Amino acid sequence: MGTDALARLAEERVNHRFKGLPPDADGLTVGELAAQRRNLFTGGFATPVLALSAERLEHNLALMETYAARHGLAFAPHGKTSMAPQLFRRQIERGAWGITLAVPHQVRVARRFGVERVFLANELVDAAALKWISAELDADPGFRFVCYVDSVRGVELMDAALRGASRPLDVVVELGAGEGARTGARTEAECTAVADAVAGTRTLRLVGVAGYEGEVPRADPERVRAWLRRLVALAAGFDAAGRFAGLEEIVVSAGGSAWFDAVADVFAGIPELSAPVLRLLRSGAYVSHDDGHYREVTPFNRVPEEGALEPAFRLWAQVVSRPSAGQAFANAGKRDAAHDLDLPFAQVVRAGGAERPAAGITVTGLSDQHTWLRTDDEAELEVGDWVGMGLSHPCTSFDKWQLIPLAEADGTVVDYVRTFF
Template sequence: MPNTLADEVVDYRFKGLPPDAAGMTVSALAAERRNLFTGGFTTPVLALSAEALEHNLVALETFAERHGLAFAPHGKTSMAPQLFARQIERGAWGITAATPAHLRVYRAFGVQRIFLANELVDAAALSWLAGELDADPEFRFVCYVDSVRGVELMNAALRAAGGSRPVDVVVELGAGDGARTGVRTEAECAAVADAVAAVSTLRLVGVAGYEGEVPDATPERVTAWLRRLVALAADFDKAGRFAGLDEVVVSAGGSAWFDAVAEVFEELPQLSAPVLRLLRSGAYVSHDNGQYRKLTPFNRVPEEGSLRAAFTLWAQVISRPEPGQAFVNAGKRDAAHDLHLPEAKVVRDAVTGAVRGADGIAVTALSDQHGWLRVGEGVRLEVGDWVGLGMSHPCTIFDKWQLIPLVAEDGAVTDYIRTFF
């Protein structure tokens, strides 16, 4: 990974960082190992637990290895090149993207294998992609196709770009009527595959989809859809659509059903070429105290492992206007709130520094820069105290913080995670 992140200068652009660190490089500040609570950091400040992060990285690496899965975690969860590098060090095949902007960030930081979990029909992006593929023979790229029209647009743009390497594509099987993207029927999947076969700018290398969009998802519904995906791969192979490939790609897997993906992918029959069973779960890297805490597959199969919530948003009590009411200085600009409100987890006393549980304290609303707290009768909470908030839905917390302290259990900040959105 380039040294540009370590050499970046700390200044007013990065909220929560110590004002007296202005002008220092990130690497120099990290070398000081300042304490998050006594080292000059200002509130609100988002902290990423070093221990929980490492635990989560190991958990999915182990799960993928145990089930014979390749792993391309969805990078849009964090958009943090330092975390991409750690995931790849932990055996990830590559990183999954969602938009052309993601692709450019990934390539700027040397990611060599990218799975784009969308159909790419932007002519300017396809022209750039053709150049990347031609300039780097080792660069592997795969993306969805989910329509004949999309194939036509991709072909036109790639022909105009004049690239020499075809773009590898997988037909996306939609998760059912009312789901998000993807081809709805197997017959339409075949029509899209035929369209790909008719052009020289694209190469069909497999099938894929996202089981997290199965309407009214249950284990039975998700498993049924995954079996459709596996059957589609087998049917395409029997029809000779993968002739000449060294490897067939079959991919699925968000962060809520990776246990089902592992189980059904084990049912894949032998095809004419080895199969890359590619899992794409991404939210695991930080986990959360809301959406994925409830949905993690490890809740269903605890013997497979566990995940830990790695984020704490520290905010300071700035007002106690009524006995049952308090306000902290973190709001919508700081906290994930698209699915669930943050949860009050701990309180750090402003005078003694002692940390206690936040029982009896609840976040009831967020304004732009205020968190509304309901405080139970007899609960101690004073102006100046720090409240540690657990975050829900990690996909929308990384994008609110561009430089995130990585904090060891003793409070020492050991590194700073740079994000790009």
């Protein structure tokens, strides 16, 4: 996928645009800096700096590859988590069917870097974006694009924007996860009306059904599986009605990062349909995992024999103020750390070249550029020490850093991951 464009990422010049990188690296290309294999702690990096663990990233990629294969699932991980084409490539090399995205800008990034299959988990009604996607489909016979439809009005807008297209746009009817949930038609009758509207166009082709089980109200295993069974029944009903006639495959898709075990269980029971079924899982947060939200809700907690994901991010900040025995401040803030679900977690302190657990140190708040730390009697912390923090919710970690060091366990930085938000 897009090897030339990916290779050109290494030719980008390092400068003031990229937080945390060594000031004396200005003017080097990313590739030249990576080749120096500098150490994150002694190589001139400036705090705050976010690092991605090379070993844990590889572990997580391998684990989800084997999980999807074991359960007979195709995998289109949600790329909006990272928006990092280098990670897209590694996921596809690990057997991913394609990449899931949410908005047109993200599709443009994916196409720029050669992604051949995109699942857009949203109804797309922007005329300019639809015309661009249509042009991409016309120009590249190998490009596969699938997106949601969840309303008759949406179908009408899409049809109007796509008039004259030479290839129909593949769509899946989105079944909403329940009243008060996010997007999606709420009832099977509404889904049928949307499917009828698609059938009345020449610009759209119905290829399946989809949804997002993470929005099931008061989600628990029973409620999530009940909704997934509705989704499967909707696909079977559409097929029995001849709505998928002539397709080479039928798409049935779900799967965030909290309930993919339920998706695997229910999708294993999809009955034989008139064409092979593409059982498409879309979990994305697994790439870096986290030390908060997803660590608590990962399906691997419920099914430990399947393995375990590992948190791969660590944010390093430096103590810049120690105004009292019970308080300290480090130089990372809301612009550096994910904070939409949980605050960062103090994990280790680094001083004098040695690391120790962050005993007695608790993150209590974030200002724009400061981490508020409460320090108990057992805390050993001085101005100048580095504090390594785990983060919650990778979806809002990648977007704060444009160029992220990929570091081995000893601190050796072996590459840099470029993001596009």
